[in-house]
Amino acid sequence: MIVNISMLADSAGGPFSLFTLFGRLHPLVLHVPIGAVLALAVVELLTWFAGFEESRRPHGMLAWLAAVSAWISVSTGLVMHANGTYDPDDALPHRNLAIACSIMITLAAFANCRSNYGKRAGMLWIYRILLFAGIAAMIPAGHLGATMTHGEGYLMGFSPGAASKPESNSSASVESAPADAADGAFSTIILPILRAKCLTCHGEDQRKGKLSLESVESIRAGGKSGPAIDREKPADSLILERIHRDLEEKGHMPPRSKTQLLESEIASIDAWVKTGAAPNAGSLQLNGGADSKPAAPDTTESHPARARVDDGAFRALRDALVHVQPVKQGSELLWMDFAAPAARLGENEILQLLKPVAGDVGDLALNRSKITDEGMASIAAFPRLRRLELRSTAVGDAGIDKLKNHPSLEELILTQTKTTDASVDSILTIPKLAKVYVWGSGLTPEGLARLRAGKSGLQVDAGDAPAAAVVKVEDPIKLSGDAPLPGAQTANAAPANLKPINSVCPVTGKPLNPAYQIVFEGKVIGFCCPNCPSKFWENPAEFKAKIPQ
Amino acid sequence: MDPLERHHLEITRRRFFGKSLQSICNGFGVAGLSSLVNAQPASAFGRVLNLNDTKGGPGAGALGAPHFAPKAKRIIYLHMEGAPSQIDLFDYKPSLRQRYNQDLPDSVRRGQRLTGMTSGQTRFPVAPSIFKFTQYKNNADGVWISELLPNLASVSDELCMIHSMQTDAINHEPGITFFQTGNEQPGRPAFGAWMSYGLGNSNADLPCFIVMIAQGTGNMQALSARFWGSGFLSSEHQGCKLRSGSDPVLYLHDPDGLKRDDRRKMLDVVEKLNEQEYEQSLDPEIRARISQAEMAFRMQMSVPELTDFTNEDAATLDMYGPDVRKPGTMAANCLLARRLAERGVRFIQLYQRGWDQHGNLPGEIRGQAKALDQPLAALIRDLRRRGLLDETLILWASEFGRTVYSQGTLTETNYGRDHHPRCFTVWMAGGGVKPGITYGKTDEYCYNIDENPVTVHDLHATMLHLMGLDHERLIYRHLGRDYRLTDVFGKVVPALIA
Structure with a gap:
């Protein structure tokens, strides 16, 4: 039933x-x-x-x-x-x-x-x-x-007051749009994203805020807040500002209650707008910015890539007890840690497991693993790698050499590796590198000095941080009881020895218990129980009238 | 099992009403209402987590990923059981030296509750610290640390010192329970269990939540296993205690003559039987049992490797001090904590017992601080140079502080101190906290807080924030109510975050 x-x-x-x-x-x-x-x-x-x-x-x-x-x-x-x-x-x-x-x-x-x-x-x-x-x-x-x-x-x-211009303007663009967009980056990459996440409100039918994102022309024409794309300075375009705005902030697009854009989708729109928002640029390289290395795989693929990384690859990683987790919710970037199987997996097995997710690895910990200089060639090709941990591995100068000019690497842990002074120059070529740890490696003091001098803003930890300096030592301690009491307290005597000036508790009106007394404005006041003094102190003015003066 | 009967078993009363109402609401399009009655815990499962079916990948957490990008990936929480005196360690009050043996003014005490141990005292004589303080450079205007902790002081540029901590509890048991679970009454999951449930472990060979205890030299209070219990969360989230003896985890070793292959075969058979039982009863604890047996099998290999210090170089061992070779000391536990952090364990809990100095404080605190000081400084240094400190959040805390007045007789060389929840000092390091600062201020008597009070819930909320979690969204529904580590309280303290 x-x-x-x-x-x-x-x-x-x-x-x-x-x-x-x-x-x-x-x-x-x-x-x-x-x-x-x-x-x-x-x-x-x-x-x-x-x-x-x-x-x-x-x-x-x-x-x-x-x-x-x-x-x-x-x-x-x-x-x-x-x-x-x-x-x-x-x-x-x-x-x-x-x-x-x-x-x-x-x-x-x-x-x-x-x-x-x-x-x-x-x-x-x-x-x-x-x-x-x-x-x-x-x-x-x-x-x-x-x-x-x-x-x-x-x-x-x-109605008579309304400006009819934008209406007629954009209705003209409706006709021209489909022809324009044919076969270009817009219709193959950008439009599907917009269709899934934006067009419900910003389509030709709805035009919320008078904005339609259905064609390149109408995007350029923009809506109530102005053109969505700034043709002079594409990086400052309104459409980018809105999708990058903090989720909590007003005006973030898509609105908080709607399905949000994925990182890769934002990257694609970014790249498309920044390279001029061309309608039919079939050969456009959408690689996250005009100045990034051409060798990096373009992010046009990063959205379809989600479909290519099949669940089998993740299952294999899980079965091998590799830790794999998105760096945060909604992100495709992965944090991977080989801590559990470090001693069991051979270098080829590690690389085999990493291969299908190569484009998505952000933080990678290979500490104590069997990774060597040869394997570093594959690791160095991971386009979105942010932090690489190689502690206690056999990686040496040849491996570090492969990381030269890595476009996204920010943190590099080389403690207890075979790295020597020969790697200093390779490390210094990594543009975004902010932290490097070299304690226990083969770096000599000279190499270390060269590394430290080589790049401003690069934090180098070689385990030689000095002890915190002493600023001041206290004078020899002398104990005395001669400081005057704070506030209105004048008598130095213990209040328990004095007689209270009141005969009933000012809070409850019950008889006094000699164990609970306080000194208030130089007078001893008695209470009936341990709870009343705190009530009294919370608001002395309220009870003051009940104390005999 | 007959599918209809199975369906019947899986439907609890709450689920039945919830689901019926949900279907009806969906039918009428009242989506908001249906989400109110949806019994699933609120979490946006990532793509990767979809693989995480009921058996799941080992060590995967319920959230799949942190809510936002975390600053810390793991926590080392050092709890000083018994509550050390903030007045003798960190909260420098030079003016009290001229108030020796004066009575604590009632305008300071304000009738606040005392424990039964001193509420009968006729006098509350002020006992200034007899330990000399030194000011060390940090990233703000310097920090005063007592002569009891000279090694720790040498890394004061890493410490984020909170002088204005306060708690509600005045006795050890509820005090520790509050710090560990966010509630004074026992029964809620410990912080580490929440981490295990929400985030899971980054090393599937070791438990997510590991507890180690160092015995003290002073007055010691009991430490119940419920301090690392999982409460209403599945039992696989409870803390695993590493013992100090030769056998860190009891019953982990196979008896002589049993081969690992045989153990594997045995476990496979037992798992089949357990699965059968699960099919009959659908009790989730059976699944927890299966996963724990598998974890124990993996720990047979990982724990001996973990506790074997032979590949540590002599300089590192020396750094932790001479006690490092004695299992169960603070030194050995700190080194183990570093090895656990290195291996990706999410929540490492260290207890040092023996800080409950009601009497004879100067003598006892010397011994306690000596056992702690060098290993603690070594832990911070060792983590830092290995590139671990920036992703490991260290918390040093106790259940409360100690009173400024002396419990028992006060002399120029000896005094005791009672429990004091109104203000005390804790500190954090690494893991995205602002390094080398002090936060909050106590009054002249170190009795009340003058500036920026931090509650236990605030501390928890801030720590969860550093772990990439919104403390209001790490939720487990139990007996029809949503539970959080911070209950219905807690505010993130932005001033502590780098």
Whole structure:
């Protein structure tokens, strides 16, 4: 029994077609309550002002028609919302207003019944207020609904005050866009990303903020906040600023509640915009910036690459007990640590395991492993490597030589390796390197000095950090009790020996317990229990009046 | 098993109502409401984690990855059981030297609660520290450290000293429980267990949460195993204690004559039987049992390698001091902590017992500090030069501090101190904390906090932040309630973060 119910309930969530059909009826049925409510309002106004007092019969019928059809509209709307993607900025107020309106109309229908054909004046007034309040909620609800179906500016776009220029401008671009984008980087790489993450709101249909990202032209034209791409300084383009803005900050795109762009997708958009946002640059090298090394594999591939790294590669790593974890949630960059299998895996096995994920390795720890200079050739080709740990391995100068000019390496741990002075020059060629650890390696003091002098901003740790310097030593200690007491305290005597000036506890009014006394403004005050003194100190002014002066 | 019956077993009352309501809500498109009743813990499983089915990769955590890029990958937490005197170690109060044997003014004490050990005292005489302090250079305006810790002082440019720590507990058991689990009552998971649950280990051959205890020379309090328990989390997250004797983990060695292959075969058979039992009862603890048996099998190899110091060079051993060859000393445990950090263990918990100096403090604290000082400084240095310190967060803490007034008789050479939760000193190092600073201030009597109080929940929130975790999103639902390490409190202290 239990099982059956829950299974039924489960299937109700599935996308079966009758349910969807019910939802799609929303744009149709919603007109029934609107019509009924407006008719009711007209009839009510007529009865009220034109004096058709005797005929209140149609009111009840219209009110119930409005209430019932309003609830049907609400339910179809909810189903429709569940099956589609609508901008929550519009959809949620629309939903809330519609529900509020339905509630008020239903209550109005009840009130109308209770008013006994208008004979009970109090109920009649409640009915009228509810009815017009319902209409007040219905108007913005209807407007938001229309905004979702017809797009922003559908109504007011042709009002006398509105500027019609951007409208006509971008409608011209709609025609030219598909031809422009044919076969270019835009349509093959950028557009699919935009379609998945942006076009629901910023498509030709919706144009939120008057921005459409559907074609290169319309992106350049931009929206309310100006052109999305700065043609003079592409790196400062608005579109980049918005997608890079902090997630918590207002204006971050896509909005926080929506599916966010992946790092690789951001990188692709970055590269595309920064290289001029060309519509048909089929040969465009999207490698994360114009100045980066051409040898690095381009990030155009990094999105499809996710599909190429099959789960089998991760399974193999896990089976070998290699630690593999994204550096943070939502990132594709991996932190890998070979600590567990370090002693078991041969160099070829390590490289074999790393091969399928090579493009995604960020932090790599190969400490105590069997990696050698030969294997370093493969490691050095990892394009996004940020931190490399080679502690206690056989890696030497030949291996470090392969890391020359590595584009992304920031931290390098070479402690207890065979590295010697010959590696200093190779290390100094790594452009982004910020930290290097060389304690226990073959570096001589001269080599170390050369390494330290070679690059400003490079932190070199050779295990020779000096002990913290002494600033000041305290004078020989002399103990005395002659410092004056702080605050209003004057007597040096122990208060327990003195008699309190009060006879009952100022907090509770109970008799005093000699164990609990304090000195306050030079007077000894007694209390009944250990809790009262702290209450007293919290707010002495409150209890001061209760102490005899 | 009959699939219908299995389905029936898996449906608990809460899950049934939750799921039915969820389906109904989904049907009506009230997505927000359905997520409210969704019983799954809130976490965005990464792509990689999708592989992590019920059996999972060994050591993988429930979050799959930290919430944001972490500064620290692991924690070494040194807990000084008994509560050392902040007045004699770190919180320099030179003006108290002129208040020797004066009574503690009530305007300072403000009727605050005392333990039963001193609440009956007729006098509360101020006992200034008799230890000489020296100011060392750090990255701010210098830090005063007492003559008891000269070696630690030499790495003061790495210490992020918090003088304004405060806690709610006034006795050891609830105090330690609070520091370890974020709650004074026992029963919640320890910090390390939360790490194991959320992040998992980066070395599948060793437990994620390892505990080591060094005996002290002073007055010692009991250390219950629940301080490293997993509470309501699955039992595989509990801390594993490394013992000081010749056998660091009991019952790990195979009996003589049993080959490793035989052990493997035996485990395979036992696993099959356990899987059968799991199919019958669907008790998740059976899965935990299977994974722990596998962990123990791997530890048969990894633990002897871990505890074997023969490949440490003489200079390194000397750095940790002469006690390093004696298992169970602070020196040996600090070296082990470094070896564990090197091997990727996520949470390393060290206890030093014997800081509970109610009487005869000057004598006892000398012995305790001597056993601690050199190994502690060596640990920081050793981690630093190996490139481990920047990714390893060290916390040195105790359950509370000690009073400025003397418990028992005060003389010019001897005094005792009672428990004091209102203010005490802890410090952190490495792992993304701001190095070489002091934070917070106590009043002249070292009794109340004048500036920037830090609660235990704040400290936990800050440490979780350094580990890349939002303390409000490391959640486990138990008995219908969401639990966090920081309960419903805690604020990250940005001033402590580099």
